[in-house]
Amino acid sequence: MTTGQALQFLKNKLTPHLGDLALPQSEQILQFILSCSRSELYLNLSAELDKSSISQISAILERSLTGEPLPYITGKAFFYSREFTVTPDVLIPRPDTETLIEAVLANQKQKQCIFADIGTGSGILSCILTEHNTGWKAIAVDISLSALKVARGNCRSGIYFICADLLSSFKAKPVLDFIVSNPPYISADEMKAIDSSVSGFEPHSALYGGTDGLDFYRKLALSSRTFLKSEGRIYCEIGYNQELQVKEIFKDSGWSDILVLKDLSGNFRVIMATRPEKI
Numbered sequence: 001m002t003t004g005q006a007l008q009f010l011k012n013k014l015t016p017h018l019g020d021l022a023l024p025q026s027e028q029i030l031q032f033i034l035s036c037s038r039s040e041l042y043l044n045l046s047a048e049l050d051k052s053s054i055s056q057i058s059a060i061l062e063r064s065l066t067g068e069p070l071p072y073i074t075g076k077a078f079f080y081s082r083e084f085t086v087t088p089d090v091l092i093p094r095p096d097t098e099t100l101i102e103a104v105l106a107n108q109k110q111k112q113c114i115f116a117d118i119g120t121g122s123g124i125l126s127c128i129l130t131e132h133n134t135g136w137k138a139i140a141v142d143i144s145l146s147a148l149k150v151a152r153g154n155c156r157s158g159i160y161f162i163c164a165d166l167l168s169s170f171k172a173k174p175v176l177d178f179i180v181s182n183p184p185y186i187s188a189d190e191m192k193a194i195d196s197s198v199s200g201f202e203p204h205s206a207l208y209g210g211t212d213g214l215d216f217y218r219k220l221a222l223s224s225r226t227f228l229k230s231e232g233r234i235y236c237e238i239g240y241n242q243e244l245q246v247k248e249i250f251k252d253s254g255w256s257d258i259l260v261l262k263d264l265s266g267n268f269r270v271i272m273a274t275r276p277e278k279i
Contacts, residue, residue, distance in 0.1 A: 004045030113177035123151030187213035
C-alpha cells in the first residue's frame with residue numbers, strides 16, 4: 001500500500017462519519033504515523049508503507065470509527081503556536097480559546113506580573129502566556145490532579161501548580177495582576193445535545209457548568225475579587241449565547257469596565273472585567 005492509497009482508504013472509511021472533515025483527519029493520521037508535515041505527505045504519495053505503518057493505520061482507524069477524538073488517540077493537539085500533550089483527563093484545545101489569549105495580550109502590558117489560570121486543564125493558557133512574556137509568572141490551578149500532571153508536562157519554567165477548587169487554597173490577599181479562566185460553561189440541556197465525540201470522551205467536569213451553565217461565573221465573580229490588585233482584571237471564556245447573563249453576573253458583583261469580545265466567527269467568546277473598587 002502506498003501513502004496515496006492509504007490516504008484514499010482512510011478518507012473513504014471516515015467520510016460516512018466525518019463528512020468534509022474526513023480528508024483533513026486522514027491527513028493528520030498519516031502525518032502522525034509518518035512523522036511528516038502535510039506538504040511532505042503529498043510529496044511522497046507514491047512511497048510504499050511498511051507493515052508497521054499499515055498496522056498503525058488500522059488501529060487508529062478502528063478507534064476513530066468509535067467517535068474517539070484523534071488528539072486522544074495520538075496524544076497530541078496543536079494550539080495557537082505549538083503542540084501540546086493531551087489525554088482524556090483534559091479538554092482538547094479549541095481555536096475559540098485563542099480569543100482569550102489575544103484579549104490578555106492586548107490588555108496586559110506589564111513586563112513583569114503574576115496571574116492565576118483557573119481550571120488550567122492541559123495548561124495551554126499558562127504555557128502560551130508565560131512563553132510570550134518571559135517576565136510573567138503563572139499559578140495554574142485545577143481541581144483534577146490528573147489534569148495538572150498533563151499541564152506540568154506541557155509547561156516550562158515560571159509556572160506553579162496547585163490542585164484546588166478555584167481559588168480556595170489562596171490567602172485573601174491582593175497579589176494577582178490578573179486572572180484568566182476557561183471554565184466549564186455547558187448547560188444541562190446543551191450537555192444532552194452535544195456531539196457524542198465530546199460527551200463520550202472529554203471530561204464531564206471540564207464541560208458541565210451547572211443547570212444553566214453559569215455556576216462557575218457566579219463563583220468567580222464573587223471569590224476572585226479579593227485576590228486581585230487594584231485595577232486587576234479577570235478574563236473568562238464564555239459560551240456563544242451567554243453574553244448578557246455573564247455580563248449581568250459580573251455587574252451585580254460590582255465589577256467595572258465590563259467588555260464582551262467576539263471570536264473570529266463573530267460569536268461572543270470572552271468577558272473582561274476590572275476588579276471592583278470596594279470589596
